[in-house]
Amino acid sequence: MIKTTLAVTAMLMNGALGLAAENTVAAPVADVANYDPTLSAKEAVLANWELAAAGIRAGRVVGDQVIEMAQTGASYGAVLRQAQFAQKTMVQRYNAAFWVYTVSQVDLNLDPSALTEAVRAANTPCSLDDCADERTALLAAFQRATSELDKAAIAARTELTRREGVVDAVLMTEQLALIADYLEDGTWAEDFSLTEFGRDGEELAARIVGAMALWRNIEPYVGLANQEIDSAINAKSRDLLRTMRTHTRSMDTFASDSPELEEIKAAALALSAEFRKASELFSS
Amino acid sequence: MKRVWVLLAAAMATSSLRAEPQPAATDQCLSCHVQADGSIDIVGLEALSALPPEWPYLFEDAYDLDGDGIAGVMRYVSGSQGPLPAKFGTNLAAAKFEDFAKIAGAAHNIVVTDDIIEEVRRVFAARSPNPKNPFADRASLETFQKRGCADCHVTRTYQYQGKTVMPLSDFLLHDLGEGLKRTAPLWGCNGCTEVSPHVRLTDNSIQ
Numbered sequence: 079m080i081k082t083t084l085a086v087t088a089m090l091m092n093g094a095l096g097l098a099a100e101n102t103v104a105a106p107v108a109d110v111a112n113y114d115p116t117l118s119a120k121e122a123v124l125a126n127w128e129l130a131a132a133g134i135r136a137g138r139v140v141g142d143q144v145i146e147m148a149q150t151g152a153s154y155g156a157v158l159r160q161a162q163f164a165q166k167t168m169v170q171r172y173n174a175a176f177w178v179y180t181v182s183q184v185d186l187n188l189d190p191s192a193l194t195e196a197v198r199a200a201n202t203p204c205s206l207d208d209c210a211d212e213r214t215a216l217l218a219a220f221q222r223a224t225s226e227l228d229k230a231a232i233a234a235r236t237e238l239t240r241r242e243g244v245v246d247a248v249l250m251t252e253q254l255a256l257i258a259d260y261l262e263d264g265t266w267a268e269d270f271s272l273t274e275f276g277r278d279g280e281e282l283a284a285r286i287v288g289a290m291a292l293w294r295n296i297e298p299y300v301g302l303a304n305q306e307i308d309s310a311i312n313a314k315s316r317d318l319l320r321t322m323r324t325h326t327r328s329m330d331t332f333a334s335d336s337p338e339l340e341e342i343k344a345a346a347l348a349l350s351a352e353f354r355k356a357s358e359l360f361s362s
Numbered sequence: 363m364k365r366v367w368v369l370l371a372a373a374m375a376t377s378s379l380r381a382e383p384q385p386a387a388t389d390q391c392l393s394c395h396v397q398a399d400g401s402i403d404i405v406g407l408e409a410l411s412a413l414p415p416e417w418p419y420l421f422e423d424a425y426d427l428d429g430d431g432i433a434g435v436m437r438y439v440s441g442s443q444g445p446l447p448a449k450f451g452t453n454l455a456a457a458k459f460e461d462f463a464k465i466a467g468a469a470h471n472i473v474v475t476d477d478i479i480e481e482v483r484r485v486f487a488a489r490s491p492n493p494k495n496p497f498a499d500r501a502s503l504e505t506f507q508k509r510g511c512a513d514c515h516v517t518r519t520y521q522y523q524g525k526t527v528m529p530l531s532d533f534l535l536h537d538l539g540e541g542l543k544r545t546a547p548l549w550g551c552n553g554c555t556e557v558s559p560h561v562r563l564t565d566n567s568i569q
Binding site for chain 2: 113121128129133136171280295
């Protein structure tokens with residue numbers, strides 16, 4: 079199932095295709111007069127790794143703010159408001175980077191139960207005066223969660239660094255194969271951390287758009303290489319997003335065999351096939 | 363041997379430029395931004411440089427997952443240590459002032475060296491108005507939030523030089539019918555938190 083990814087990852091590990099500095103993948107020409115920035119294909123792929131690493135780090139940063147408030151005597155209500163904002167970012171960014179955890183052979187060492195505990199603590203109100211027990215529990219939960227996120231962000235950043243010396247065509251091939259494997263593999267539809275809070279749909283949606291965000295950054299280069307495949311990916315992406323929105327907005331939790339989940343998986347599989355074709359554009 | 367002379371000549375030309383920054387270039391840059399009172403139209407230049415790098419990640423909703431009719435996307439641009447999320451320019455063209463200066467220089471055919479950029483930064487920073495809180499009181503802030511303005515002009519804050527700063531922007535790109543534009547920071551704006559220039563359409567999107 080993840081043969082392509084493994085093959086490309088092996089090439090990365092061996093360095094067989096690395097160390098070439100030249101850009102070989104055509105990039106769009108920037109419209110200088112309109113201050114239009116553009117990235118090389120290599121930068122676009124590295125941006126996707128940065129998106130994962132920095133996104134996870136952002137979850138840690140907002141979690142740190144909760145810890146600071148809890149330690150410096152802010153009212154429990156104020157701490158709880160910050161915790162509710164923070165847990166949303168932490169959950170969203172963890173799930174948006176789910177592709178890294180599932181198919182890239184990267185061990186980010188993140189225990190998802192740490193996020194579950196942080197979410198539980200952020201949803202624990204307090205009616206007593208000092209709220210000391212709740213404050214202590216919330217502090218412990220966020221300290222654990224931010225520690226996990228910190229480790230994961232560092233690991234993801236290491237993966238980015240490992241790819242800096244690799245030629246752009248190899249990176250494009252790996253990235254497109256990663257997306258294809260991820261969508262096909264279907265692990266994004268399993269192991270939800272927040273079922274008890276009725277937030278399966280939120281996690282699933284974040285996991286899907288996390289992969290779509292990768293496509294947004296590298297789409298121009300695929301478009302220049304093959305307009306037909308580019309259009310097919312965009313059409314199938316719209317199908318997946320429409321199906322995903324319809325079901326995740328109407329359902330709190332998903333049984334593993336639910337027809338709604340099967341419908342989302344079918345749309346993901348159709349899109350995966352197009353990404354597989356795209357990955358072959360740069361592999362010759 | 364010929365190549366050595368060419369390199370030497372290039373090095374001397376660069377050295378000459380560095381020794382004597384072209385005042386004309388700084389004036390040219392100022393001419394686009396200076397206002398009648400001598401200040402420039404870029405508010406909070408130094409505070410913007412200090413915007414936490416995590417800021418746009420806190421608000422990005424590229425595919426409108428929350429269903430509020432508003433999609434906002436980050437833009438990555440080239441950076442010295444790899445791609446970085448942009449924050450400068452109405453189309454989010456650059457992550458750093460010096461990069462934005464180079465882009466603006468190229469757009470307006472102004473030669474900008476590193477020394478000129480540093481000079482422009484110094485002059486701009488001196489003339490850039492400090493950010494200010496545009497809300498007269500708590501009630502006007504809450505009205506702003508209730509109207510939905512804070513969906514993009516977010517009311518979260520960060521600390522800069524011991525001050526609490528509220529840029530009133532998510533620093534994301536939104537499509538309001540004229541292509542992708544960055545949410546305008548409102549931290550120097552008089553009265554613009556009172557009246558919205560935007561219209562919410564029947565499909566919940568904003569123009």
